[in-house]
Amino acid sequence: MGVDQDDKNNIVIKEKKKKFRMVETDERELEQKLRAHRRKIMRRTLIVIVVILALFFGFYLYLATRTFTDYTALNTVERSDTAAAQFEEFDGNILKYSNDGAFYTDKSDHMIWNQTYEMQNPKVDICQGYLAIFDGGGTAVYILTKDGMQGNIKTTMPISRVCVASQGTIAVLMREDTTSYLQLYNKEGELLASGELHQENSGYPLTIALSDDAKKLAVSMLDIGEGKLQTTIAFYNFGSVGQNEIDNIVASYTYSDEVFPQMEFLNSNRMVAFGDSSILLFEGTQKPKVTKKTALDKQIKSVFYNTEYIGVVYNNEDSGNTRHVEVYDMKGKQVLSKDFDMDYSRISFLDNNEICVTSDVECRIYSLYGVERFRYTFDRKLYRVMSGATQMNYTFILDGTTEKVRLK
Numbered sequence: 337m338g339v340d341q342d343d344k345n346n347i348v349i350k351e352k353k354k355k356f357r358m359v360e361t362d363e364r365e366l367e368q369k370l371r372a373h374r375r376k377i378m379r380r381t382l383i384v385i386v387v388i389l390a391l392f393f394g395f396y397l398y399l400a401t402r403t404f405t406d407y408t409a410l411n412t413v414e415r416s417d418t419a420a421a422q423f424e425e426f427d428g429n430i431l432k433y434s435n436d437g438a439f440y441t442d443k444s445d446h447m448i449w450n451q452t453y454e455m456q457n458p459k460v461d462i463c464q465g466y467l468a469i470f471d472g473g474g475t476a477v478y479i480l481t482k483d484g485m486q487g488n489i490k491t492t493m494p495i496s497r498v499c500v501a502s503q504g505t506i507a508v509l510m511r512e513d514t515t516s517y518l519q520l521y522n523k524e525g526e527l528l529a530s531g532e533l534h535q536e537n538s539g540y541p542l543t544i545a546l547s548d549d550a551k552k553l554a555v556s557m558l559d560i561g562e563g564k565l566q567t568t569i570a571f572y573n574f575g576s577v578g579q580n581e582i583d584n585i586v587a588s589y590t591y592s593d594e595v596f597p598q599m600e601f602l603n604s605n606r607m608v609a610f611g612d613s614s615i616l617l618f619e620g621t622q623k624p625k626v627t628k629k630t631a632l633d634k635q636i637k638s639v640f641y642n643t644e645y646i647g648v649v650y651n652n653e654d655s656g657n658t659r660h661v662e663v664y665d666m667k668g669k670q671v672l673s674k675d676f677d678m679d680y681s682r683i684s685f686l687d688n689n690e691i692c693v694t695s696d697v698e699c700r701i702y703s704l705y706g707v708e709r710f711r712y713t714f715d716r717k718l719y720r721v722m723s724g725a726t727q728m729n730y731t732f733i734l735d736g737t738t739e740k741v742r743l744k
Contacts, residue, residue: 423719453469476490509541538557540559567596571624597611709743
């Protein structure tokens with residue numbers, strides 16, 4: 337019995353559908369296998385990544401919590417110094433200055449410029465790319481950048497304090513008998529403004545501070561009258577706002593039984609004042625206001641600061657003659673409280689926010705978490721420590737050499 341054409345077509349169609357289903361099944365199985373393979377590879381990759389991250393974090397934690405007691409000198413440069421030489425970091429390079437001049441070099445001791453002068457008591461003030469070298473108690477001020485001298489000032493009265501702003505404006509506080517004089521100069525040394533402070537009227541000026549943009553000048557004045565002691569911190573504004581005020585004074589704050597001998601603008605709109613019983617933080621673009629007052633229950637041994645943190649050191653009253661350091665952020669929150677037993681001559685923040693404590697031959701470096709990262713006693717005088725490009729690299733300015741080092 338024959339099969340008609342329709343039946344043949346139906347058979348062919350069924351066979352094709354069967355083959356299609358088989359192919360479709362094979363494709364699904366292949367796709368499932370590929371997905372399973374991809375998941376397997378992804379799991380392996382994730383495990384490898386997690387292991388690498390764990391190893392990296394463990395290594396970082398090891399470096400962050402380890403105390404290094406030695407170093408390897410990567411590069412050593414010989415120097416010739418005088419006994420009176422002092423060193424500062426300026427614009428990423430090294431400033432060496434003494435009574436008869438200043439030398440500005442890179443960290444490989446390549447000369448950038450040198451400036452000769454004669455000073456009995458040379459001091460420096462630095463703001464970003466500008467440097468002022470002045471003679472404390474003398475009459476000379478030199479204004480410099482990384483390109484060399486921009487101007488100089490010769491005063492007619494002894495200098496007590498000099499502040500420089502980020503564009504080279506200079507504020508000078510001078511004293512003669514019972515009268516103090518405030519003068520502002522541009523970077524070429526030309527007089528911009530001047531004023532007098534008479535002790536019988538306003539008190540005795542302790543110090544001044546100039547904002548980075550040179551628009552605000554703060555003066556701390558001590559008044560001892562009728563057996564009472566008080567300090568007044570006055571803010572002068574040399575912009576348009578200050579022109580509408582008497583003598584350009586835009587704010588004034590008086591504190592009884594407190595002395596504020598040190599002040600510093602941390603940027604254009606923030607200033608810190610260190611007193612014998614409190615630390616004041618002022619903020620404001622035009623008329624600064626007190627945003628935080630931190631009471632001190634002990635006498636301060638020293639203070640240090642940068643644009644992010646403020647540090648104070650006290651002497652502990654114990655048999656071991658230990659010290660206590662506290663660090664605060666710009667909101668007044670304490671981020672570190674730690675004791676240490678080193679008899680130091682200098683404490684400061686490095687560029688990486690680590691705390692560097694040094695004496696003539698000893699160095700200790702602490703993280704903001706209070707971990708002692710480095711401890712070492714040198715066989716010759718240590719002038720300065722500068723942080724390097726990584727967590728392990730530093731520059732040591734020692735007697736006769738500059739050494740780029742790596743901790744080990």
